[in-house]
Amino acid sequence: xxxxxxxxxxxxxxxxxxxxxxxxxxxxxxxxxxxxxxxxxxxxxxxxxxxxxxxxxxxxxxxxxxxxxxxxxxxxxxxxxxxxxxxxxxxxxxxxxxxxxxxxxxxxxxxxxxxxxxxxxxxxxxxxxxxxxxxxxxxxxxxxxxxxxxxxxxxxxxxxxxxxxxxxxxxxxxxxxxxxxxxxxxxxxxxxxxxxxxxxxxxxxxxxxxxxxxxxxxxxxxxxxxxxxxxxxxxxxxxxxxxxxxxxxxxxxxxxxxxxxxxxxxxxxxxxxxxxxxxxxxxxxxxxxxxxxxxxxxxxxxxxxxxxxxxxxxxxxxxxxxxxxxxxxxxxxxxxxxxxxxx
Ligand SMILES: [Fe+2]
Numbered sequence: 001x002x003x004x005x006x007x008x009x010x011x012x013x014x015x016x017x018x019x020x021x022x023x024x025x026x027x028x029x030x031x032x033x034x035x036x037x038x039x040x041x042x043x044x045x046x047x048x049x050x051x052x053x054x055x056x057x058x059x060x061x062x063x064x065x066x067x068x069x070x071x072x073x074x075x076x077x078x079x080x081x082x083x084x085x086x087x088x089x090x091x092x093x094x095x096x097x098x099x100x101x102x103x104x105x106x107x108x109x110x111x112x113x114x115x116x117x118x119x120x121x122x123x124x125x126x127x128x129x130x131x132x133x134x135x136x137x138x139x140x141x142x143x144x145x146x147x148x149x150x151x152x153x154x155x156x157x158x159x160x161x162x163x164x165x166x167x168x169x170x171x172x173x174x175x176x177x178x179x180x181x182x183x184x185x186x187x188x189x190x191x192x193x194x195x196x197x198x199x200x201x202x203x204x205x206x207x208x209x210x211x212x213x214x215x216x217x218x219x220x221x222x223x224x225x226x227x228x229x230x231x232x233x234x235x236x237x238x239x240x241x242x243x244x245x246x247x248x249x250x251x252x253x254x255x256x257x258x259x260x261x262x263x264x265x266x267x268x269x270x271x272x273x274x275x276x277x278x279x280x281x282x283x284x285x286x287x288x289x290x291x292x293x294x295x296x297x298x299x300x301x302x303x304x305x306x307x308x309x310x311x312x313x314x315x316x317x318x319x320x321x322x323x324x325x326x327x328x329x330x331x332x333x334x335x336x337x338x339x340x341x342x343x
Pocket of ligand 1: 107108109113142148
C-alpha cells in the first residue's frame with residue numbers, strides 16, 4: 001500500500017487515488033511489497049516445553065472422547081499467526097495421545113503428514129493396509145490420499161509427534177478429506193507390502209508404487225540411530241541424515257522433508273539460515289539453540305521452531321543430543337527458490 005504515514009502528500013497522490021479507484025495499482029510507490037527484497041518471517045522462534053504440555057496431554061487423555069471425527073492431538077500454535085493453528089510458516093506440529101485400546105478411524109486427505117514415535121511402543125498406524133509399528137524414534141509417513149488410521153494395542157497411554165504440511169494445500173484451496181468405511185479387519189493387518197521397501201539398497205524391480213511420494217512408509221528409529229552413529233559430522237559440525245524416497249533419493253513427500261540431526265557434545269554448529277521452515281522435536285539429550293538472536297534451552301520431547309531466513313546455531317549440553325526435524329525444504333527446492341547459507 002502507499003506510504004501514508006508521514007510527510008506532505010506526494011505530488012502524484014491524485015493519480016494514485018484515480019488508479020486505485022479504477023482497480024489499478026501503480027508499481028512505483030509499492031514495489032517493495034510486490035517484490036520484497038528479502039524473506040521476512042512473521043514469527044519468532046518458539047519453544048514448547050514437554051513439561052508444560054505433559055499435564056495437558058494427561059488431561060486430554062481422560063477428558064476428550066475419541067469419536068469418528070476427532071483426533072486427540074495437541075497442536076502447537078504460534079501467536080504470531082493470529083489464532084491460526086500453525087507452528088511456523090507452512091507447518092503444523094502436534095502431539096497425539098491414545099489411551100489403551102483407542103482407535104483413530106481410517107480416513108485420507110490431501111495434506112501430507114508424518115508421525116514420529118515418542119512413547120508409543122505398541123501403537124501402530126495402518127497406512128494403505130500396511131501395519132507400521134510406532135516404536136521410539138520410528139517415522140511413519142501418511143502421504144497424500146493414502147488411507148490411514150491409528151491404534152494403541154498396548155496396555156498404556158501412547159504419545160507420538162505429528163507434523164502436517166496442510167497449509168500449502170489449504171492456501172492453494174486444493175484440500176480434500178474423506179472418511180473411511182468401518183471395517184474391523186483393517187486393524188489386524190500385517191506389514192504387507194511395506195516389507196518390499198524395508199531393506200535399504202535392495203528392491204523388487206517389479207514392485208508397484210505411486211511416484212508422488214515414497215513407497216516406503218515406515219522408517220525404523222533403530223536404523224536411523226545406527227546411521228547417525230556411523231556418519232561423520234557435516235560442514236556445519238552436526239551429523240544430519242535425510243529420510244528419503246528409496247526410488248528417487250529425494251524427499252519422502254512433495255511437501256514435507258524430514259531430517260534427524262545428532263549434535264556431539266561440546267561441538268556447537270556453525271550458524272546456518274535457509275528460505276525454508278523447520279519444526280524440531282528433541283528426541284534425546286538437552287542443549288540450546290540461538291535462533292534469530294534468541295536463545296532457546298531445550299530438553300527431551302521439547303518442540304521448537306526455526307522460522308525461515310533466521311540464523312540458527314545449535315549446541316548439545318552434557319552429552320550428545322538428537323533432534324528430529326520436519327521441514328518444507330522440498331517445496332522451495334522444487335520451486336527453484338531454495339537458498340541456504342552458512343557462516
Ligand atoms: Fe490424517
